[in-house]
Amino acid sequence: MIEVNNLHKSFGDNHVLKGISTTFEKGKTNLIIGQSGSGKTVFLKSLLGIFEPDEGTISFDGKIYSELEENEKRELRTELGMVFQGSALFDSMTVEENVMFPLKMFSNQSKSEMADRVDFVLKRVNLLDAEKRYPSEISGGMQKRVAIARAIVMNPKYLFCDEPNSGLDPKTAILIDNLIQEITDEYQIITVINSHDMNSVMEIGEKIVFLKDGIKAWEGTNKEIFKTDNEAVTDFVYSSNLFKKVRQAYIDEN
Amino acid sequence: MIIIKVIVIILLLSIQFLDDKPYFYPMIYIENLGRYFAMLRKVFSKPVKWLILKDLILKEMNDLINNSLGIVAFISFFVGGVVTIQTALNIDNPFIPKYLIGFATRQSIILEFAPTFVSIIMAGKVGSFITSSIGTMRVTEQIDALDVMGVNSLNYLVFPKIVAMSLYPFLIAIGMFLGILGGWTAGVVGGLTSSEAFTTGLQMDFKTYHIAYAFIKTVVFSFVLATVPAFYGYYMKGGALEVGRASTTAFVWTSIVIIVLNFILTQLILG
Numbered sequence: 001m002i003e004v005n006n007l008h009k010s011f012g013d014n015h016v017l018k019g020i021s022t023t024f025e026k027g028k029t030n031l032i033i034g035q036s037g038s039g040k041t042v043f044l045k046s047l048l049g050i051f052e053p054d055e056g057t058i059s060f061d062g063k064i065y066s067e068l069e070e071n072e073k074r075e076l077r078t079e080l081g082m083v084f085q086g087s088a089l090f091d092s093m094t095v096e097e098n099v100m101f102p103l104k105m106f107s108n109q110s111k112s113e114m115a116d117r118v119d120f121v122l123k124r125v126n127l128l129d130a131e132k133r134y135p136s137e138i139s140g141g142m143q144k145r146v147a148i149a150r151a152i153v154m155n156p157k158y159l160f161c162d163e164p165n166s167g168l169d170p171k172t173a174i175l176i177d178n179l180i181q182e183i184t185d186e187y188q189i190i191t192v193i194n195s196h197d198m199n200s201v202m203e204i205g206e207k208i209v210f211l212k213d214g215i216k217a218w219e220g221t222n223k224e225i226f227k228t229d230n231e232a233v234t235d236f237v238y239s240s241n242l243f244k245k246v247r248q249a250y251i252d253e254n
Numbered sequence: 255m256i257i258i259k260v261i262v263i264i265l266l267l268s269i270q271f272l273d274d275k276p277y278f279y280p281m282i283y284i285e286n287l288g289r290y291f292a293m294l295r296k297v298f299s300k301p302v303k304w305l306i307l308k309d310l311i312l313k314e315m316n317d318l319i320n321n322s323l324g325i326v327a328f329i330s331f332f333v334g335g336v337v338t339i340q341t342a343l344n345i346d347n348p349f350i351p352k353y354l355i356g357f358a359t360r361q362s363i364i365l366e367f368a369p370t371f372v373s374i375i376m377a378g379k380v381g382s383f384i385t386s387s388i389g390t391m392r393v394t395e396q397i398d399a400l401d402v403m404g405v406n407s408l409n410y411l412v413f414p415k416i417v418a419m420s421l422y423p424f425l426i427a428i429g430m431f432l433g434i435l436g437g438w439t440a441g442v443v444g445g446l447t448s449s450e451a452f453t454t455g456l457q458m459d460f461k462t463y464h465i466a467y468a469f470i471k472t473v474v475f476s477f478v479l480a481t482v483p484a485f486y487g488y489y490m491k492g493g494a495l496e497v498g499r500a501s502t503t504a505f506v507w508t509s510i511v512i513i514v515l516n517f518i519l520t521q522l523i524l525g
């Protein structure tokens with residue numbers, strides 16, 4: 001379990017996170033939702049230690065990150081997988097080399113073992129004919145899938161995805177969502193996903209944390225989010241007419 | 255002593271006009287200096303696997319040294335030629351011996367042109383390459399990706415460049431050789447001096463510590479060329495536009511550091 005307790009983060013006088021507390025459980029896909037600029041990326045990067053929180057603690061299965069020794073932190077980091085908002089693939093490396101990179105860096109596997117593992121995860125994300133290509137030569141959706149493959153190649157215990165399906169067509173977006181959920185379930189990992197995509201919320205929102213103005217304005221599941229009358233949430237969720245209708249239909253049905 | 259103070263003041267004053275900010279703000283310089291040394295400490299701590307570093311070093315040698323051979327050779331040869339022509343044209347007094355042409359060419363190429371001015375040109379070529387490649391990795395979160403994996407990103411990115419730049423003295427040696435060759439070609443082919451007089455000049459009053467001085471400078475500059483542009487790339491903020499801006503700032507500051515160190519080293523070694 002990941003426990004976040006009273007997390008604060010500011011940039012100058014821009015107080016982005018104003019005391020966020022929540023928990024993320026194993027085998028579940030946890031969604032952080034909120035408007036663009038609400039601090040989702042800052043929240044995720046603070047969890048990962050890329051940004052140092054100004055206040056508050058984050059613990060991974062009981063271990064409080066800020067209290068760990070330098071080598072324990074590095075150890076923990078090999079158990080984290082992260083898919084960045086812009087994929088962040090190494091553009092001097094081919095797809096295959098990108099995915100192999102963490103293995104080369106941290107495992108003592110032989111070349112053929114590594115190649116097998118890379119093959120396996122690329123198959124897992126449905127990407128097989130692009131191994132020798134460079135990130136600039138593949139589409140955005142393929143880049144996202146390579147980023148997911150790179151994030152899971154070390155069998156992480158914790159997986160973080162920053163808008164894994166933004167900028168993709170609805171079909172590919174759902175494929176990627178489902179892929180992440182399958183992986184989460186299959187390997188029983190803790191997955192935290194940033195999103196402002198309502199499709200994802202409905203598909204994989206086993207737990208949803210709604211951020212607004214730097215605080216946690218609501219949390220619950222994708223079942224509950226339809227019923228809540230928290231105004232901030234309904235404002236955000238039903239900003240589109242389509243969803244307003246869906247909601248009405250849902251309420252009528254029940 | 256007073257002269258040195260005056261020079262330092264002039265330097266500080268002129269620096270502000272070279273930088274983007276046209277006002278004197280020494281705290282920024284001091285703060286950056288502190289961050290620069292903190293960066294160096296991290297570059298040399300917790301190295302990543304040697305197997306990975308080895309490949310990176312080879313790649314950097316190709317990018318930084320091999321790919322600079324052409325421009326260094328070209329510039330050295332022609333500047334050497336011009337130095338000789340200028341010297342020859344200015345010596346029309348029959349009482350000044352012709353071998354001074356070779357002597358002057360050798361001194362200016364070995365002492366200043368090859369080590370210092372080629373380094374300034376490299377600050378533009380190698381420096382902007384380093385800043386923009388590291389800066390792009392920063393902007394596209396590739397550096398964050400390295401950090402999240404638990405890789406010492408400074409060691410991974412900067413250390414191989416420092417090692418690769420240890421070949422830089424060879425580049426400068428080639429520059430020296432071609433500069434003098436260019437001088438000889440221009441002088442002899444252009445009919446300004448005879449080959450014998452030129453070679454006599456080259457061998458005249460030869461001091462080995464001049465060579466040592468030139469190469470000590472070169473080694474120091476090679477370190478500056480690898481690390482100062484890396485500093486501006488690694489700690490940049492913003493997007494693609496800022497990558498361009500960072501490259502410019504890096505070029506300006508690398509040049510300033512080279513010029514200032516050149517002054518200090520010359521005072522220390524020859525002064």
Ligand SMILES: Nc1ncnc2c1ncn2[C@@H]1O[C@H](COP(=O)(O)OP(=O)(O)OP(=O)(O)O)[C@@H](O)[C@H]1O
Binds near residue numbers: 196
């Ligand atoms: N490195 C940084 N330095 C300074 N301010 C930052 C930095 N990163 C984010 N911010 C600020 O934090 C706030 C939240 O940004 P963040 O990127 O977390 O939003 P987001 O919810 O991820 O938005 P989006 O959905 O568009 O990705 C913004 O006001 C932004 O200006």
Ligand SMILES: [Mg+2]
Binds near residue numbers: 042
């Ligand atoms: Mg974001």
